[in-house]
Amino acid sequence: MSVVLERSLGKSPVTELKNVGAKMAEKLAKLDIHHIQDLLFHLPLRYLDRTRISPIASLHPNFHVVIEGEVVVSDVTFGKRRSLAVRVADGSGTITLRFYHFNAAQQNNLKKGVRIRCYGEARRGKAGLELYHPEYQFVDESKPFKTEANLTPIYPSTDGLTQVRWRQLMEQVIELLMKGRALDDLIPEALLKPFALPDLKSALLYLHLPPQQADVYELEAYQHPAQKRLIMEELLAHNLSLLTVRQEVKREQAPILPPSKHLVKSMLAQLPFTLTNAQLRVGQEIQQDLASGHPMLRLVQGDVGSGKTLVAAMAALTALEQGFQVAIMAPTEILAEQHLKNFSTWFEPLGLTIAWLAGKVKGKAREASLNAIKSGEAQLVVGTHALFQDDVEFHKLGLAVIDEQHKFGVHQRLALKEKGKSLSPHQLIMTATPIPRTLAMSAYADLDTSVIDELPPGRTPVNTVAIDQSRREEIMMRILNACQQGSQAYWVCTLIEESETLEAQAAEVTARELQAALPDLKIGLVHGRLKSKEKAEIMAAFKAGELQLLVATTVIEVGVDVPNASLMVIENPERLGLAQLHQLRGRVGRGTAKSHCVLLYQAPLGQQGKKRIQAMRDTSDGFKIAEIDLEIRGPGEVLGTRQTGLMQMRIADLQRDAYLLDDIKLWANMCEHEAPHISEPLIQRWLGQNVRYGQV
Ligand code: ADP
Ligand code: MG
Numbered sequence: 001m002s003v004v005l006e007r008s009l010g011k012s013p014v015t016e017l018k019n020v021g022a023k024m025a026e027k028l029a030k031l032d033i034h035h036i037q038d039l040l041f042h043l044p045l046r047y048l049d050r051t052r053i054s055p056i057a058s059l060h061p062n063f064h065v066v067i068e069g070e071v072v073v074s075d076v077t078f079g080k081r082r083s084l085a086v087r088v089a090d091g092s093g094t095i096t097l098r099f100y101h102f103n104a105a106q107q108n109n110l111k112k113g114v115r116i117r118c119y120g121e122a123r124r125g126k127a128g129l130e131l132y133h134p135e136y137q138f139v140d141e142s143k144p145f146k147t148e149a150n151l152t153p154i155y156p157s158t159d160g161l162t163q164v165r166w167r168q169l170m171e172q173v174i175e176l177l178m179k180g181r182a183l184d185d186l187i188p189e190a191l192l193k194p195f196a197l198p199d200l201k202s203a204l205l206y207l208h209l210p211p212q213q214a215d216v217y218e219l220e221a222y223q224h225p226a227q228k229r230l231i232m233e234e235l236l237a238h239n240l241s242l243l244t245v246r247q248e249v250k251r252e253q254a255p256i257l258p259p260s261k262h263l264v265k266s267m268l269a270q271l272p273f274t275l276t277n278a279q280l281r282v283g284q285e286i287q288q289d290l291a292s293g294h295p296m297l298r299l300v301q302g303d304v305g306s307g308k309t310l311v312a313a314m315a316a317l318t319a320l321e322q323g324f325q326v327a328i329m330a331p332t333e334i335l336a337e338q339h340l341k342n343f344s345t346w347f348e349p350l351g352l353t354i355a356w357l358a359g360k361v362k363g364k365a366r367e368a369s370l371n372a373i374k375s376g377e378a379q380l381v382v383g384t385h386a387l388f389q390d391d392v393e394f395h396k397l398g399l400a401v402i403d404e405q406h407k408f409g410v411h412q413r414l415a416l417k418e419k420g421k422s423l424s425p426h427q428l429i430m431t432a433t434p435i436p437r438t439l440a441m442s443a444y445a446d447l448d449t450s451v452i453d454e455l456p457p458g459r460t461p462v463n464t465v466a467i468d469q470s471r472r473e474e475i476m477m478r479i480l481n482a483c484q485q486g487s488q489a490y491w492v493c494t495l496i497e498e499s500e501t502l503e504a505q506a507a508e509v510t511a512r513e514l515q516a517a518l519p520d521l522k523i524g525l526v527h528g529r530l531k532s533k534e535k536a537e538i539m540a541a542f543k544a545g546e547l548q549l550l551v552a553t554t555v556i557e558v559g560v561d562v563p564n565a566s567l568m569v570i571e572n573p574e575r576l577g578l579a580q581l582h583q584l585r586g587r588v589g590r591g592t593a594k595s596h597c598v599l600l601y602q603a604p605l606g607q608q609g610k611k612r613i614q615a616m617r618d619t620s621d622g623f624k625i626a627e628i629d630l631e632i633r634g635p636g637e638v639l640g641t642r643q644t645g646l647m648q649m650r651i652a653d654l655q656r657d658a659y660l661l662d663d664i665k666l667w668a669n670m671c672e673h674e675a676p677h678i679s680e681p682l683i684q685r686w687l688g689q690n691v692r693y694g695q696v
Contacts, residue, residue, distance in 0.1 A: 302452030304586025324398025
């Protein structure tokens with residue numbers, strides 16, 4: 001018996017509690033509650049103030065209240081549905097309690113003359129103000145009048161678990177806690193003090209049993225120190241888990257790549273421009289990583305058009321010069337092709353061999369690519385996620401460059417490790433969707449970051465306007481005008497469904513419509529259903545100026561680079577996310593001519609659509625746009641990595657709690673120095689089996 005008593009709540013199964021049998025345990029297990037301690041981490045959603053009894057005359061609809069009075073009438077009424085109506089008076093007024101489900105015993109007990117106290121939400125009903133199915137208890141006249149001393153927690157629940165039942169459970173748990181049963185408080189005093197956070201026991205007691213004077217608003221905003229303590233603990237666990245992954249990768253050996261002596265210089269000499277300061281700086285940051293002997297894990301963020309590709313090319317040449325292979329991966333075939341073209345232009349004059357591998361490469365061509373990659377004959381390999389497949393074997397992979405990181409999963413990225421054999425390849429991740437600072441800290445804590453915060457000279461900001469579909473013809477005339485002046489234009493078609501086929505059809509219809517309305521224009525059409533060769537031909541014709549207007553689906557979202565295009569029409573922009581709109585818009589404004597982007601929306605716009613279009617008009621700063629995107633859509637959507645489990649937090653909410661992230665970083669640092677041993681149990685507590693994606 002004494003052994004059981006000494007067991008900490010974290011190790012005691014819920015069935016140790018009174019009235020918790022196998023069936024109840026099963027229900028709790030659905031909420032991931034297995035041990036008594038898990039119950040304590042099941043925090044109330046909100047609180048009711050039952051510490052004060054309200055006079056019936058003072059009640060308003062939609063407020064949760066406590067009343068006390070005497071039953072004056074009790075009646076079963078037969079309207080549309082049979083119900084028990086119990087009229088209660090307290091001297092100030094009367095109110096009706098209404099029960100649609102009731103039994104004979106209830107009907108008997110709620111008889112004229114008894115005193116009861118009721119809790120419920122006042123609503124307008126048949127007989128004026130009513131309380132529907134209130135909780136109630138009989139008042140014992142012999143005992144002195146006493147209200148509850150604490151606020152009443154309301155728990156998130158599951159089928160078949162009433163609030164009364166939750167409270168019965170929690171009362172038992174709280175009693176155990178007060179009796180001194182051990183709790184696994186992982187955070188030492190030294191870490192709590194600087195942030196004035198309470199220890200675990202006081203925090204949990206406060207949240208399950210808040211005193212009468214507790215501030216309900218503060219609690220419901222999750223700003224109370226007791227809540228902060230738990231939120232921070234959870235965020236810390238997530239942060240530490242990413243840092244652990246990072247440390248594991250960083251411990252491995254990677255090729256030592258000193259600065260390039262010839263290749264980089266030769267490539268830069270071919271270019272008609274010089275590097276921006278930002279490109280130079282980021283290039284140096286990368287260089288340091290490459291020479292360190294341990295795998296680089298670096299995220300390069302840079303707005304659309306900031307010249308990330310060139311930075312990647314310099315890193316690639318550094319690896320190639322030491323005889324290592326380099327893989328460049330892009331999320332879509334069209335973007336991978338663009339890279340293939342760029343890198344061929346830059347690298348072939350240097351005598352380097354490039355292989356191409358995408359999902360559509362099949363049969364003999366695929367065989368040939370795979371062999372060249374395996375033998376090492378192919379020095380640079382460009383492709384899509386086809387490069388992650390098991391049968392792709394590298395001779396000597398030294399660096400993997402991943403473009404547009406947000407579309408690749410963390411799993412895919414880590415699968416790369418396997419491709420490097422005895423040495424782990426360096427990883428360079430590039431994104432044009434700037435990761436909001438808040439997310440960078442929590443979701444990308446495993447990566448070092450570099451920012452290219454400068455556009456090459458000569459870029460002109462894009463003027464963005466929002467125009468209603470009813471003015472479609474006017475827009476067509478504007479396109480005609482612009483093209484007659486020698487510039488080029490995009491017309492982007494969007495669809496709600498994620499169907500390439502439907503989107504392609506819509507684009508075909510639009511292309512026909514535009515051609516009929518503008519017979520003199522040379523119009524091209526590009527969409528995801530075309531063969532790579534056709535796509536490439538059309539893109540090349542547009543780039544060469546042989547086509548004036550390019551009708552496209554969102555396949556042109558990333559990478560496409562035609563400086564002479566200065567007008568873009570985006571149809572139904574309300575269907576796209578902000579980041580995607582910003583990417584699309586980045587296709588114009590690449591030359592010296594003043595560029596315009598027309599958001600051709602379908603009225604009426606929804607709330608979100610309005611916000612997005614407003615943001616597009618207001619700013620061209622990719623970072624600001626990313627922050628607004630996060631605000632509108634939430635972190636799960638923005639990252640597109642919900643499946644990794646990263647965002648499934650129990651108490652914390654990245655958006656609501658973003659203000660704590662600086663503290664978390666500090667805390668993680670302190671933890672590393674002062675209490676490294678708590679890292680593992682913390683990760684275990686908060687992430688469980690979920691997110692050790694470092695080991696997939
Ligand atoms: P992104 O960062 O969007 O991937 P890219 O690397 O595609 O941008 O570069 C966009 C365009 O800018 C390309 O045409 C590229 O050749 C050009 N570019 C890159 N760096 C410079 C520079 N320092 N000066 C002028 N043009 C540059
Ligand atoms: Mg790019």
